[in-house]
Amino acid sequence: MGAALDESKALLVRRWGEMGGYWGISRTMAEIHALLFVSGRPLCMDDIMAQLHVSRGNTSMNLRGLVDWGLVQRVHKLGDRKEYFQIDTDVWHMFGTIMRERRRREVEPIVATIGRCREMVADVDGVAEDEKRELREFRRRLDELRNFLTTMGALFELVLKFGSEGIAQFSSLLTGTGAVTRRETTEQRTSRNATKRSERPARKKSTKSKRNPRQ
Amino acid sequence: MGAALDESKALLVRRWGEMGGYWGISRTMAEIHALLFVSGRPLCMDDIMAQLHVSRGNTSMNLRGLVDWGLVQRVHKLGDRKEYFQIDTDVWHMFGTIMRERRRREVEPIVATIGRCREMVADVDGVAEDEKRELREFRRRLDELRNFLTTMGALFELVLKFGSEGIAQFSSLLTGTGAVTRRETTEQRTSRNATKRSERPARKKSTKSKRNPRQ
DNA sequence: TAATTCTTTCAGAAGTATCTAAAAGATAGC
DNA sequence: GCTATCTTTTAGATACTTCTGAAAGAATTA
Known part of the structure; x- marks a missing residue:
């Protein structure tokens, strides 16, 4: 029954993305933000690319935007060269x-x-x-x-x-x-x-x- | 010295228009809104077209948008067939x-x-x-x-x-x-x-x- | 009904924003 | 230094918005 959980998350991500447009935020940026919010754990670029079907470049740019806004932090895992991204949970x-x-x-x-x-x-x-x-x-x-x-x-x-x-x-x-x-x-x-x-x-x-x- | 007054108004209109973009409002729409705000009296389409240098169609569309938002009211003058547009002053x-x-x-x-x-x-x-x-x-x-x-x-x-x-x-x-x-x-x-x-x-x-x- | 005056709609032009894919840039370990 | 791994930048493609000018639509008066 993890399917319901995934569907629920996907629904929120989609709607959040649509709404982003109204707030002067690009849809992808809003979707990344939402994805990090619903995931509840740090994700790396490949995770995001796979789940939202966006290119690497686009992911990189929008993540940077989110970091600039102060909404997302870069974090690292020991023994892993990848960068992970984490949202403020409060x-x-x-x-x-x-x-x-x-x-x-x-x-x-x-x-x-x-x-x-x-x-x-x-x-x-x-x-x-x-x-x-x-x-x-x-x-x-x-x-x-x-x-x-x-x-x-x-x-x-x-x-x-x-x-x-x-x-x-x-x-x-x-x-x-x-x-x-x-x-x-x-x-x-x-x-x-x-x-x-x-x-x-x-x-x-x-x-x-x-x-x-x-x- | 009415020049200073006009310049001051123009400055506010321009900046308000620029800011409009951030708020998911087109620049022209924001400019029309600002123009009505600084003018302090109802304006007709020709006034707006002349002062903001936009086409008739564009003016019409954006005025309709503002009316839809409930930010602008249509008003009429006795013996004048034109429609005038007026902003909420409060x-x-x-x-x-x-x-x-x-x-x-x-x-x-x-x-x-x-x-x-x-x-x-x-x-x-x-x-x-x-x-x-x-x-x-x-x-x-x-x-x-x-x-x-x-x-x-x-x-x-x-x-x-x-x-x-x-x-x-x-x-x-x-x-x-x-x-x-x-x-x-x-x-x-x-x-x-x-x-x-x-x-x-x-x-x-x-x-x-x-x-x-x-x- | 026809003429006049004013407003709205719409097709295509012009202008922006966003996205991808590929190249360039960094860092870490060998 | 060289290679492997990961990230950022960029040029051009795509998609979206906004704008104009012209035509159609409405109301009013004659």
Whole structure:
């Protein structure tokens, strides 16, 4: 009856791959990610190639992408020259990594641009009275937008720091399900999730990079 | 000095468009969205074509996409046969729309699949003892994943219902900045944001659809 | 009904992204 | 150094998206 298990895994991999497209991630990359997730053990390139029917080159590229995202780690087995790839097993931690990376790549640039736009219209001197109205309205919108983005960013930071228990508390608080006081049950999580992903060395793609030495 | 205003707007439109790609939205669609946002008034197709240098067909298609997302409304001016397009001006409401739509299109299908996967491995009969371990581990992961997704969904629902004030409270609660009790300041927002977007008629793309009658 | 004005659809062009297979690059052991 | 084993890069092929321009479709007025 291991067949049911395999089918179940295959189904999740397929669907996860399809969904990847919506998230700006190539299907293959998402499939590799899912495969590592369902396998529950490190896989080598040949495993992945065989199970997903993709070429070696493609596998290599997408694995690199996943490592760059901080979602997959390279691991090695004693007496085996192959590299194995392993996924973060903690779902909360995994999504924390995704969120932080997306924020860095996608939200921060737009926040910076909003800042520049804001400066460009900071000066009201020499503007006709009827244009001032439009200017003020535009500034108001910029401020609202920036405020939204930074607030959401802060919220994510908090949520991912405090994990699922924190959210449950938050929910019950807002919905008034009951009076909840801050418990300390989430503190252990915090330290584990605080791994500094941001300090990962920024790999330059274009550079004729030396192969990663296996320390 | 209206030049600075125009340049500032153009800059935001360009950057917003670039970012659109990351969000699975075509650049033009994102640019149109941004243009409506910065303009602060309804625009017609010719306005958009002129300002973004895109063809009529492209403009039409992308505007339809935005209307389908519920991000843009069609409006009409008295004595003018043209259609005008208007964006939701409330940033929180706007992102609420995006989040809900993304959840419907992207998160719900994967949650459904997880459910199916879970059922496929529910039965443990006739499984060798050493495979049971793997099975249980797989089930644990599936459950964790589903739990994460539904919790996050609920969180978004809450956050968008309670708006920025709610988040500020949440933040101060978790960080322990001070004892906060639920205030009622956000209630007005709630009703406005509760517009039932989900009941929008599901336009079939493939169908040789009749043109939307202007009621 | 015909003319006018505006919008949508669609076939093919243009532009991107992704994939494969083959060559080049690394490392370890002999 | 040479060979074996494994990984990365790359050029070109394939597949997918997006865009345009032209034709068809709709509503309105005469």
